[in-house]
Amino acid sequence: MKSLFSLSLIALLAVPVCAKPKSKAPAPVQVERWGMYEVAFTAPVPVGTNPFEVPFTATFYGADTLTVAGFYDGGDTWRVRFMPQQEGTWRYETASALSPLDQQQGNFQCIAPSADNHGPVQVDTTGLNFCYADGKQYYPIGTTSYDWMHASSAPEVTSADAGLTMQQQTLRSLSETGFTKIRSLLLPQNFNPNYPEPEQYPFERTADGKWDWTRLNPRYFDHVEECTRGLMQLGIEQDLILFHPYDGGRWGFHAMPIEAGQLLCRYVGARMSSFRNVWWSLANEYDLVKEQPKEAWDAWTDAIIAADPYRHLVSIHSYTAQYYSYWDPRYTHCSIQDQAPVEDFGRAAIVRNIYRKPIVFDEVLYEGDMNVRWGNLSGEEELFRMWMALIAGTYCTHSECYQFGDPSGFRNNFLAVGGKFHGTMWSRTKFLKQILDDMPMPMYLADSSWDPHTSACGPGYYMVYLGKEVMEQWRFDLPLRNGRTPAYPRIQEGDRFKVEIIDTWGMTITEYPTVFEAKKQDGYRMIDAQNRAVRLPERPYLLLRIKQVK
């Protein structure tokens, strides 16, 4: 398999994230906090032994103590990976039933993280949003490309510039956006029965050509890891979908025995938990995997959590409006498929108010030109839905399915195989990300169920999203309440504010000259003391950013 990283584009992005200690190295290996320490061991696999079932762990001693599973990496090679969460010296000792893997020791030095390394994403202290491990707020601006990691560069498929693999093209495309998350299938997708076979499969075959559900193919995972590393270098979270229903009987991975899924989770956990940008998504449309009972999802959820000593984010995703029991404490956030909550004001907050976990609407229909009702939104509509989620303190995931390829043959799109973007919404995401990153705190409706347009984002900092409405003016009018969590002083009479008019589609920010002065209208609202208004450009998709000034 051709390396993803042979190209200069990718090479420029690459920074060392793993380091193999040489024996008797004079100085300890250095790994940055939330980087990956990796150590390899050599041990022949005894005849009659399944190397994927050999007990093999390493315990790391540093600021705390953590035991991680090692894994078999093919041939005589075994590896241990570890993501240090604190700086300082870490030493380890292995334990295994296989003596060359037992009682091996070593150490490394964990140093400060580099500038763009903020650690893994987790749920923040509000319980409703995300932050990196270093405390920096993280805003999911997601996209989806199911099979981008596995799509070949066959001419029928490609939407890549000459010389780029589809994976390289996808990474290059993403590098030009503000996306901070992508949903990717771990297992290959049979999105078209005539599509070329993938170069690698996750499982080995038995002599009779069937899948050997007890033996995995390490090279398959090398490739997934390369792709994940490529995302990490772009600051993009890998929302890795472990199982999916899009096999259509071609390979049968959707119908694997529960035990095979557990082995897969253990193996992926051992290999990939040490990637700081990994999230676990148990499935896409789990309920369309008719072959698997509820027990499978419970068993696999348990398996991936047990295999991940760092407790990366975990969720699961259903068919449209088939809301999962996300109140289950194993799921860190909600990964929802439903367009209804983001099609208009006043809806998304209901979902947040019920679950009280971070809400990501991970499918709300797609921008595209497909002849199906889920794949033909305009870019404007897709961006509108993302803002509809954001203004209510929730998040929304994009994808696009503009068809490319031979009109008489294969028709592919970014959602399926990645490659180049062909739509218009993606090019607004850097601007969007900047607006979010500039906020003192995440958005949440200041007066939920009463005012679906106005979010508070910290003391004296408001956002009012006007959506599709085209108004001549917006009368200065803010809620007295600023939400329940977190709490800080409400607007006081006499507080002064300036307003910026942000055209979310046109990507302009215009400061309005007036300084408004707050005055109580009644027990619920603050208006301007002179009842003044902001004159608006007659365009839709405007966002007003309102900041207190001295």
Place this chain on the structure above:
Amino acid sequence: MKSLFSLSLIALLAVPVCAKPKSKAPAPVQVERWGMYEVAFTAPVPVGTNPFEVPFTATFYGADTLTVAGFYDGGDTWRVRFMPQQEGTWRYETASALSPLDQQQGNFQCIAPSADNHGPVQVDTTGLNFCYADGKQYYPIGTTSYDWMHASSAPEVTSADAGLTMQQQTLRSLSETGFTKIRSLLLPQNFNPNYPEPEQYPFERTADGKWDWTRLNPRYFDHVEECTRGLMQLGIEQDLILFHPYDGGRWGFHAMPIEAGQLLCRYVGARMSSFRNVWWSLANEYDLVKEQPKEAWDAWTDAIIAADPYRHLVSIHSYTAQYYSYWDPRYTHCSIQDQAPVEDFGRAAIVRNIYRKPIVFDEVLYEGDMNVRWGNLSGEEELFRMWMALIAGTYCTHSECYQFGDPSGFRNNFLAVGGKFHGTMWSRTKFLKQILDDMPMPMYLADSSWDPHTSACGPGYYMVYLGKEVMEQWRFDLPLRNGRTPAYPRIQEGDRFKVEIIDTWGMTITEYPTVFEAKKQDGYRMIDAQNRAVRLPERPYLLLRIKQVK
């Protein structure tokens, strides 16, 4: 206390619901199925004994075996009540630490229920709606009057015709409506600190004038039971709110010890579980009872369930948009306060899709003329909200708070004290009820998240609610899907339909002459073969009832 039932209005409604067996009666007492069998015993309370803590049960043997708690009813009187759920002979035997209450035996005959007795309401087999125990569908058309059972007939309070108590007036008012449920506070409400003291209190006082949290006042409960019986005779469910925050420190019932609340639940359960029309609502706005920890609500929920051998409906109610964890299996349905889900299309179904339990929006703001933002909806808006819930397969509760009384003194309203209705929505509820009762099955969105206007209500039976939109015509256009549960054949090409135009506010039903013939428009919708439309009266709040014809 003056009996509620001294008036002819109420007397006419009265049917025997309890029967006390005479000793050595020649023929067994007859009680209808889901009626109440009651037997009294005499036993002096031994000195130093708290009669509310005396173990006293009766086990009934019939089609099955059920043990119920007896209760102390004051003086030397003790009672056992039982609601037989099957016809046939039932015999019982008591057990008690108090010998006159121990090993008492008797029997009665359970006969068929009378015409208007359908048994207690329960969750139906869809898990999303309600039915009576006899299988008849039950639709909650709710109203709320917190203190109606306790409101005195003092001149400052009353909105009653001369000669009627407030309770009698409230029952008479309800008898003129289609309401099938009322939310009522078990404990008195301090809705105005100058309001007269209630005639009875639920607890006795100690010598120093404080509440004796270990001793209840049976006469208080007699009165609540009379009111509940009055509702039963009108076919109205008593959604009995066990605890509430509206005490304001006047009596301190909101701050009772957890054990007192448990005793209260045990006592209410022993007395009132045998009323077939009782539902348990743990609280109104439980989260505003700042004195009680989460443990109290859990303990009281457990207590009322343990005290109710029939497992009446149980829920709990929070402040606006503070959604409770209704996924807790102890709660049979969701009793929600939030107006947002019923203010526009596309919202209420989200709540149903998440919880997958029957959804009752038990406060969505009120019809009224109050100078607060929660009490000034028009009757049209209140009815609109009820239809907004219904069309999405959920339910919604009315109340009204038009102020009456001396403008310079007490100002009361139906929501607080009952009495007469002063609004306009209530008078549309009989018409509404008839529409619901005529449906073959409960409504649910046929194509949830895609078409928020169209509900399926059984094979070839659709409802399309147009809300506030005033349209010249409605092009015949139905979803191909008919929902996931329950499943029956979809519309086929060539199926023929007639449409009735229902003016939900004007209370007219107009049959439209055209017979429409279904023809596939695409993979999602059926239109008329000739693309015909229904011409509409130019009015809002129209409902189209569409039925297949031969």
